[in-house]
Amino acid sequence: MAAPALQAARRWSGLGLGVRLAVCHLPGITQVRGSRYAPEFRDPLTDKEYYRKPVAELTEDEKYDQELKKTQLIKAAAATETSSVFADPAISKFTNMMMKGGNKTLARSLMAQTLEAVKRKQFEKYRVATAEEQATIERNPYRVFHQALKNCEPVIGLVPILKGGHFYQVPVPLSDRRRRFLAMKWMITECRENKPRRTLMPEKLSNELLEAFHNRGPVIKRKHNMHKMAEANRALAHYRWW
Amino acid sequence: MATPSLRSRLARFANPGKPVLKPNKPLILANRVGNRRREKGEATCITEMSMMMACWKQNEFRDEACRKEIQDFFECSSRAQKAGKMRSIQETLEQSESLPPHKMTKLLQRFPNKSHLS
Numbered sequence: 540m541a542a543p544a545l546q547a548a549r550r551w552s553g554l555g556l557g558v559r560l561a562v563c564h565l566p567g568i569t570q571v572r573g574s575r576y577a578p579e580f581r582d583p584l585t586d587k588e589y590y591r592k593p594v595a596e597l598t599e600d601e602k603y604d605q606e607l608k609k610t611q612l613i614k615a616a617a618a619t620e621t622s623s624v625f626a627d628p629a630i631s632k633f634t635n636m637m638m639k640g641g642n643k644t645l646a647r648s649l650m651a652q653t654l655e656a657v658k659r660k661q662f663e664k665y666r667v668a669t670a671e672e673q674a675t676i677e678r679n680p681y682r683v684f685h686q687a688l689k690n691c692e693p694v695i696g697l698v699p700i701l702k703g704g705h706f707y708q709v710p711v712p713l714s715d716r717r718r719r720f721l722a723m724k725w726m727i728t729e730c731r732e733n734k735p736r737r738t739l740m741p742e743k744l745s746n747e748l749l750e751a752f753h754n755r756g757p758v759i760k761r762k763h764n765m766h767k768m769a770e771a772n773r774a775l776a777h778y779r780w781w
Numbered sequence: 782m783a784t785p786s787l788r789s790r791l792a793r794f795a796n797p798g799k800p801v802l803k804p805n806k807p808l809i810l811a812n813r814v815g816n817r818r819r820e821k822g823e824a825t826c827i828t829e830m831s832m833m834m835a836c837w838k839q840n841e842f843r844d845e846a847c848r849k850e851i852q853d854f855f856e857c858s859s860r861a862q863k864a865g866k867m868r869s870i871q872e873t874l875e876q877s878e879s880l881p882p883h884k885m886t887k888l889l890q891r892f893p894n895k896s897h898l899s
Contacts, residue, residue, distance in 0.1 A: 573891045694844070694851055695830065712826055712858035763842050770834045770842075780821035781865060 576614055583616040629685060633723050637740075649740050654680040656745035677752070687751035691722035691758045695769045700778045709778045710769035725758050726751070733757065812893040814885045825861035829854040 597605070619631060630650060638646035657680040665676050677683055696713040699706040713721070730743040750756030787808070792800035833850040840846035873881060880888065 568892050569895070570891055571893055694833070694854065710830065712830070712854065712861075714858075714862065766837060766842050770837060773831065773834050776827055776830060777824050779824035781825070781861075 580612045580614045583613050585616060585620050585622045587622045627681065629688065636723050636727055652741035653744040653748070654684070656741050657683050657748055660745060660749060683752050684748060687748045688719070688722045688726070690754055691725060691751050691762055692718040693721055693762050693765045695766065696721070697765065697769055697772070702778055707775050707778060708768065708772055709775045710772055711779060725761055729758050809896070810894050812889045814882050814889065816882045826854060826857040829857045
């Protein structure tokens with residue numbers, strides 16, 4: 540499918556193996572975007588369980604795969620990928636979305652402070668609660684975080700569709716990824732914009748997360764507004780073509 | 782038939798005659814390709830969506846009361862998404878003489894036309 544010039548350029552050149560040869564000797568063509576890894580590089584696997592399996596338990600495919608990996612080239616893992624037990628993809632994604640200007644250390648410390656604040660608040664409630672209430676209070680901040688974001692996810696979304704010169708908001712099913720993104724985005728936007736000045740992010744975020752955990756609060760309200768608008772526009776659903 | 786050329790077609794001071802072409806955009810190759818006209822399908826999962834919305838109307842938009850309808854809607858949408866993916870894979874398998882438009886655009890984005898001299 541690629542032009543024959545590109546295919547010729549992919550073979551050995553003086554640059555050595557592993558680097559994707561930018562077609563630099565063709566005038567007027569420079570590679571601007573794209574991975575610098577050659578196509579034979581494999582993605583790294585940071586799953587401890589995969590490597591801990593005893594040799595006897597491996598299937599034929601897996602044995603072949605492991606033998607193959609000894610000679611194959613593997614890309615470098617990103618600095619954010621870990622095989623640690625504390626690594627949580629949702630928390631990492633949320634931290635990245637909170638990050639401004641590439642300041643990952645600040646975003647990570649804010650996330651840690653938020654989780655600590657959530658835990659402290661729940662423990663305060665636990666200490667003054669009666670025995671029956673103590674059973675219902677959730678003190679694990681990670682579970683509070685996940686449940687709060689799950690409660691904030693919208694079920695259906697709206698998409699502007701151009702028809703007859705006008706844009707109509709058409710209700711449309713959303714993918715899992717999009718729903719998770721919207722929940723996180725709404726949470727962060729709510730904390731950044733609609734709060735009194737000089738309140739710190741961990742405090743705002745912990746309040747919002749606890750409210751969303753109990754299905755109240757502005758983020759849940761925004762989700763319900765989205766659902767109501769979708770319900771109001773349900774007649775326009777036929778404007779979709781997918 | 783003369784080969785097409787731009788000589789004396791545009792309104793320039795050096796051009797003595799009337800302009801033949803009056804382009805409203807600059808005559809520069811863009812780093813993208815237009816999309817093919819393909820047949821539009823129809824909306825999927827309408828019945829599940831209307832069931833879910835009826836349930837919402839009865840229960841004041843609470844999600845806990847409408848779990849079953851929401852689950853059906855999600856399953857329908859994932860099935861529709863998979864069907865769409867299979868269809869697009871089928872289309873790419875059939876077409877072999879040139880790249881589909883989105884792949885061509887991606888290639889052009891990686892190897893764009895030079896708009897600068899050096």
